[in-house]
Amino acid sequence: DGGITQSPKYLFRKEGQNVTLSCEQNLNHDAMYWYRQDPGQGLRLIYYSQIVNDFQKGDIAEGYSVSREKKESFPLTVTSAQKNPTAFYLCASRPDRFIWDEQFFGPGTRLTVL
Amino acid sequence: ILNVEQSPQSLHVQEGDSTNFTCSFPSSNFYALHWYRWETAKSPEALFVMTLNGDEKKKGRISATLNTKEGYSYLYIKGSQPEDSATYLCASNSGGYQKVTFGTGTKLQVIP
Numbered sequence: 078d079g080g081i082t083q084s085p086k087y088l089f090r091k092e093g094q095n096v097t098l099s100c101e102q103n104l105n106h107d108a109m110y111w112y113r114q115d116p117g118q119g120l121r122l123i124y125y126s127q128i129v130n131d132f133q134k135g136d137i138a139e140g141y142s143v144s145r146e147k148k149e150s151f152p153l154t155v156t157s158a159q160k161n162p163t164a165f166y167l168c169a170s171r172p173d174r175f176i177w178d179e180q181f182f183g184p185g186t187r188l189t190v191l
Numbered sequence: 192i193l194n195v196e197q198s199p200q201s202l203h204v205q206e207g208d209s210t211n212f213t214c215s216f217p218s219s220n221f222y223a224l225h226w227y228r229w230e231t232a233k234s235p236e237a238l239f240v241m242t243l244n245g246d247e248k249k250k251g252r253i254s255a256t257l258n259t260k261e262g263y264s265y266l267y268i269k270g271s272q273p274e275d276s277a278t279y280l281c282a283s284n285s286g287g288y289q290k291v292t293f294g295t296g297t298k299l300q301v302i303p
Contacts, residue, residue: 081234108289119195119280119295127289135290167234176222176284179237180291 080104081183083168088188090162098153098186100168108173109151110180113137114165123166126151127173155188162190195283197294204271205302211267212297214281218262222284226255226266229296230277238266238279271301 081102090096102109108127112120122135126145140159145151151170155162165187169180195216204210216224223242229235239248241257241264248255252269268275278296285292 110291112293117295119197120282120293122290122292125289133289136292173289177240177242179225179240180227180235180282182234182236184234 081168081170081181083166083183083186085186086184088186090188090190092190093157095154095156096162096188098155098166098168098188100151100153100183101149102151102170102181102183103149104170104172104181105148106170106172106181107148108171109145110169110171111135111141111143111151111153112167112169114167120167123153162188164188195281195285195292195294197279197281197297199297200295201298201300203300203302206271206273208271208301209267209269210271210299211265212279212299214264214266214283214294216262216264216281216283216292216294217285218259220285221259221262224257224259224264224284225282225291226264227280227282228277229280235280266297268299271299273301273303275299276301 084099110125111123124143126132142154167185168183171180172178226238227235239255244259246257254267278298280296282291282293
């Protein structure tokens with residue numbers, strides 16, 4: 078089955094610890110994205126990558142870091158510098174062939190920092 | 192940060208009623224407008240993508256229109272069913288080819 082996987086579904090961390098969220102896709106998509114959702118807000122773009130070994134900051138990149146060493150993988154690290162890390166995190170990928178290409182989303186990871 | 196706005200924020204309708212939502216987006220540097228449906232405990236799934244002014248798309252009882260000159264899109268659901276209950280997100284590429292900005296969504300609940 079082709080798709081996007083995120084793990085784990087729920088994640089708990091102590092304040093001050095870095096944590097890495099996994100995102101893997103086997104759709105052969107070039108572009109990958111990380112979004113954050115908070116209650117009452119839309120999906121806000123954290124980082125995106127159009128190609129391996131390249132990525133760009135989104136609207137709320139502060140306190141986050143990413144890597145794109147493989148086409149299939151786009152892990153997100155939530156660092157201790159992120160002031161309010163508790164949120165729902167969604168990863169997405171996109172073929173990036175045409176302007177109208179849709180995004181395909183993973184199931185999400187809910188991060189709670191205690 | 193671009194402003195993509197959706198209204199209403201939430202909506203309750205009776206089964207069989209028709210309803211519609213609005214998405215407004217910046218009309219400059221427009222590339223595409225997407226509608227996604229996000230059901231509870233599932234991932235968002237694409238409904239429509241529209242790129243040209245005047246575009247209309249239809250999928251079963253759901254349809255959408257696009258006005259790029261004034262920067263808005265409407266999503267219509269005819270004869271709402273309980274399975275239509277979901278959050279409907281719109282997203283615009285107005286900020287750039289790759290960068291998609293999402294609205295806050297319209298949460299629809301269809302009451303049987």
